[in-house]
Amino acid sequence: MGPDFAGRVGAKAGTFGLSIGAFTARTVREFGQNVGEEEKEALRAIMKQTDQPILTGLQHILLPVVEGGSTSRINAKMNAKPANSPAN
Numbered sequence: 001m002g003p004d005f006a007g008r009v010g011a012k013a014g015t016f017g018l019s020i021g022a023f024t025a026r027t028v029r030e031f032g033q034n035v036g037e038e039e040k041e042a043l044r045a046i047m048k049q050t051d052q053p054i055l056t057g058l059q060h061i062l063l064p065v066v067e068g069g070s071t072s073r074i075n076a077k078m079n080a081k082p083a084n085s086p087a088n
Helices: 003-015 020-034 037-048 055-068 074-080
Strands: none
Touching: 003 020, 003 055, 020 055, 037 055
16 A cells, blocks of 8 residues: 555544554445445455455545545544544
């Protein structure tokens, strides 16, 4: 993913009071719960074409959240959960 992207993920995680790991885990969980099967299948297809499928999948899931794009549902859910909740 590279240090630039990791830094952006860390900065976004900090806005929610989360570590990078907790932010990533929560974002992946929210992705799994909120997107349709068609989007999941598209992500699987992208991941199958790379040498590093897990990192590619994470980047595709995290990028819209980090950029504040079309995953406002995920951002809203993260904002609704206190930083000290057990789900962190």
